[in-house]
Amino acid sequence: MPTRPSPRTGLWLAGTALFVVGWVLVYSQLAPFAAWAVSLLPLEPGSHAYEAAAFFLYDAPKVLLLLTLVVFAMGIVRSFFSAERTRALLAGRREGAGNVAAATLGIVTPFCSCSAVPLFIGFVSAGVPLGVTFSFLIAAPMVNEVAVGLLFALVGWKIALAYLGFGLGVAILAGWVIGRLHLEHWLQDWVRNVRAGTAELPANELTAVDRIKAGIDAVRDIVGKVWKWIIVGIAAGALIHGYVPAGLLAEIMGREAWWSVPAAVVLGVPMYSNAAGIIPVVEALIGKGAALGTVLAFMMSVIALSLPEMIILRKVLTVKLVAVFVAVVATGILAVGFLFNAAFG
Numbered sequence: 001m002p003t004r005p006s007p008r009t010g011l012w013l014a015g016t017a018l019f020v021v022g023w024v025l026v027y028s029q030l031a032p033f034a035a036w037a038v039s040l041l042p043l044e045p046g047s048h049a050y051e052a053a054a055f056f057l058y059d060a061p062k063v064l065l066l067l068t069l070v071v072f073a074m075g076i077v078r079s080f081f082s083a084e085r086t087r088a089l090l091a092g093r094r095e096g097a098g099n100v101a102a103a104t105l106g107i108v109t110p111f112c113s114c115s116a117v118p119l120f121i122g123f124v125s126a127g128v129p130l131g132v133t134f135s136f137l138i139a140a141p142m143v144n145e146v147a148v149g150l151l152f153a154l155v156g157w158k159i160a161l162a163y164l165g166f167g168l169g170v171a172i173l174a175g176w177v178i179g180r181l182h183l184e185h186w187l188q189d190w191v192r193n194v195r196a197g198t199a200e201l202p203a204n205e206l207t208a209v210d211r212i213k214a215g216i217d218a219v220r221d222i223v224g225k226v227w228k229w230i231i232v233g234i235a236a237g238a239l240i241h242g243y244v245p246a247g248l249l250a251e252i253m254g255r256e257a258w259w260s261v262p263a264a265v266v267l268g269v270p271m272y273s274n275a276a277g278i279i280p281v282v283e284a285l286i287g288k289g290a291a292l293g294t295v296l297a298f299m300m301s302v303i304a305l306s307l308p309e310m311i312i313l314r315k316v317l318t319v320k321l322v323a324v325f326v327a328v329v330a331t332g333i334l335a336v337g338f339l340f341n342a343a344f345g
Contacts, residue, residue: 012209020069027065034058052242059234059280063150064227068219070149075218079211095179098132103171106139107148107164130187131179135171138329142304143167150279155286163296166339170300170332177328186321230280237284260294261337265330268301278302293340300333 034057043050123133143164152160206214278299285295305326313322 009208012212016212019072023065023069027062030058030062030065033061048242050242052238055242055284056234056238059237059283060231063154063230063234063280064223066150066153067230068223071218071223072215075215076211079206079214095129095131095176098129099135099172099175099179102128102132102136102175103139103143103168106136106171107143107168129179130184131175131177133175134178134325135175138174138304139168139171142300143171147279147299147303151282154279154283159292162340162343166336167300170304170329170336174325174328174332178324181324183321183324186318186324188316188318233278234280237280240281240284240288260291261297261334261341264294264298264337265301265305265333268298269305269326291341293337293342296340297333297337300336301330304333305329 034054037057038050038054041050041053043053123136147167148160148164151163282295282299285298286292310322310326313325317325
């Protein structure tokens with residue numbers, strides 16, 4: 001006979017439902033709260049400072065609330081995908097189907113560029129092909145649930161869906177190309193000497209309460225680490241929204257400037273941020289008339305080709321393989337930028 005949920009489980013589920021209801025109520029009051037809060041400031045309505053303050057007071061709590069809900073929900077989803085389980089699902093996959101599976105898993109698994117070294121070693125030890133591994137490592141930071149969820153909430157479902165599709169395309173194709181080049185001999189010697197082991201799926205024994213706790217832990221861990229970046233990103237977005245002339249920004253990052261997409265990629269590489277921190281900047285740039293493809297190319301390069309990630313990957317890859325990785329991914333991002341500008345022109 002099926003076991004009945006314990007009273008403790010019922011309390012956790014009821015508490016989760018109350019959290020969601022409270023979240024909806026608070027979120028629905030953000031606009032009147034921001035209008036009230038900015039009215040208390042000694043600023044002239046319509047001035048640059050007033051517009052920047054209004055943007056910040058509305059977007060800061062909005063993005064933090066959205067991030068909390070998305071991270072909580074995906075923390076529960078991620079409880080089904082441990083590092084061991086992910087390696088096991090990808091081990092033995094052939095290129096093509098393996099690249100698709102790896103990129104798709106990258107969306108819902110809890111790994112970022114900081115996890116590159118242990119993940120790379122783990123994937124190699126599990127016998128995952130090099131190209132499939134790269135598809136996962138590109139998709140995990142770039143096309144994650146935070147990026148898609150915040151884009152959906154801030155700039156609309158069409159842009160979020162297009163970003164999801166193009167981002168997955170970059171991860172799949174870039175990994176496939178790297179795999180076709182057969183560059184395993186460009187791994188660091190100590191990585192190539194790792195012996196492939198057997199990857200087994202761990203027993204799935206988590207209860208509903210365990211998964212809810214996993215969501216709470218994800219909020220504590222992720223939101224606790226990135227909230228400062230979010231505030232910085234929103235502050236930058238507020239300054240752009242309030243002070244940067246729309247005409248100037250449209251001229252620099254507009255569709256007419258063909259060089260704006262490669263310039264955005266070059267500018268994004270030395271920067272370091274995460275999706276939650278950079279998306280408020282994306283929102284402000286789009287609101288000021290910057291070309292969508294140019295802005296998203298900038299965002300993707302910041303997230304997927306950041307200099308800190310290249311330094312981390314250098315521990316497991318030779319300089320030649322790092323250069324190939326950067327060249328292939330950058331080419332994909334450039335293509336996305338130009339295609340977005342053409343599609344949404």
